[in-house]
Amino acid sequence: GAVVSQHPSWVICKSGTSVKIECRSLDFQATTMFWYRQFPKQSLMLMATSNEGSKATYEQGVEKDKFLINHASLTLSTLTVTSAHPEDSSFYICSATRGASTYNEQFFGPGTRLTVL
Amino acid sequence: TQLLEQSPQFLSIQEGENLTVYCNSSSVFSSLQWYRQEPGEGPVLLVTVVTGGEVKKLKRLTFQFGDARKDSSLHITAAQPGDTGLYLCAGAIEGSQGNLIFGKGTKLSVKP
Numbered sequence: 001g002a003v004v005s006q007h008p009s010w011v012i013c014k015s016g017t018s019v020k021i022e023c024r025s026l027d028f029q030a031t032t033m034f035w036y037r038q039f040p041k042q043s044l045m046l047m048a049t050s051n052e053g054s055k056a057t058y059e060q061g062v063e064k065d066k067f068l069i070n071h072a073s074l075t076l077s078t079l080t081v082t083s084a085h086p087e088d089s090s091f092y093i094c095s096a097t098r099g100a101s102t103y104n105e106q107f108f109g110p111g112t113r114l115t116v117l
Numbered sequence: 118t119q120l121l122e123q124s125p126q127f128l129s130i131q132e133g134e135n136l137t138v139y140c141n142s143s144s145v146f147s148s149l150q151w152y153r154q155e156p157g158e159g160p161v162l163l164v165t166v167v168t169g170g171e172v173k174k175l176k177r178l179t180f181q182f183g184d185a186r187k188d189s190s191l192h193i194t195a196a197q198p199g200d201t202g203l204y205l206c207a208g209a210i211e212g213s214q215g216n217l218i219f220g221k222g223t224k225l226s227v228k229p
Contacts, residue, residue, distance in 0.1 A: 004159075034216075043205060043222045044160070093159050103148040103167055104209035106217055108159035 003027050004096050006109035013084055014117055020080045021112045023094030029074035030096035034106060035067075038091045050077055084116045120144055123206055123220030130196055131228055138191045138223045140206035149189045149208040150217070151180055160205055186211070196227045 003026040013019050023033060032051050036044040048069050050056040056069040068080040077096075081088055091113050095106035122141045130136055140149070148167045152160035164173050166182035166189060173180045177200075179192040189208075193200055203224050207217040 006159075041224065043219050046216065046219075049216060091157075095159075103150075103165045104217060105148075105150060105162060105165055106207075107162065108152075111157065111159045113157070 002098060002107040004107050004109040006094055006112050008112060009110060010113040012115045015085050016083055018080055018082045019084055019114060020078055021092055023077045023109050025075045025096045028098045032097045033071060033077040034095045035069060035079050036093045038093060086116045089114055089116045120218045121208055121220040123223055125223060127224050129226040132197055133195050136193050136196055138204055140220050141188045145186050145211045146208035147211040149182060149206060151191055152205040154203040154205060198227045198229050201225055201227050
């Protein structure tokens with residue numbers, strides 16, 4: 001168990017448009033979900049942490065009005081990149097922790113490649 | 118400040134060679150995970166270590182957690198081209214909320 005999916009796997013959009021990325025835990029209820037951004041050949045950079053039914057906690061330097069996170073249920077979190085610009089092009093990855101896990105293990109989705117033209 | 122130093126950053130070896138990747142910190146971790154990530158995909162959890170001095174084996178991969186729970190190593194025996202990928206260590210600092218701190222990763226390339 002512990003499968004996390006993301007949709008879409010890749011998206012190309014025009015500058016100024018908004019893009020929504022979904023993250024779902026398929027076989028478990030996720031107490032917490034995380035959103036990361038990864039640039040080529042670099043490690044993961046945590047953007048925000050979200051718990052179901054509450055506001056997301058954003059990392060320093062991440063604009064909460066630009067990267068809208070909604071965690072409406074224990075199996076779904078969404079990240080909306082508003083008014084996207086080319087510099088927002090990146091690989092976005094979500095992860096989730098299971099309530100039963102006491103070791104902070106995170107299970108990652110396959111990622112979403114965003115390209116803003 | 119990088120809380121979790123991972124080394125080496127890049128490693129290119131021939132099939133059959135052995136290698137070790139290190140993660141070091143001045144912080145104590147309640148748990149530490151190792152992940153492997155292939156291009157265009159999300160990281161996949163390999164192992165979690167929680168006890169100081171713990172050693173876990175996963176086929177040709179051996180993971181060790183330092184006695185003081187401040188460092189960890191990943192040793193691969195007789196590397197194969199299929200081991201190629203980005204290896205990430207990540208730890209939860211003891212007493213923190215539990216968010217993982219990631220190392221910068223080790224990009225491993227195993228040539229046939």
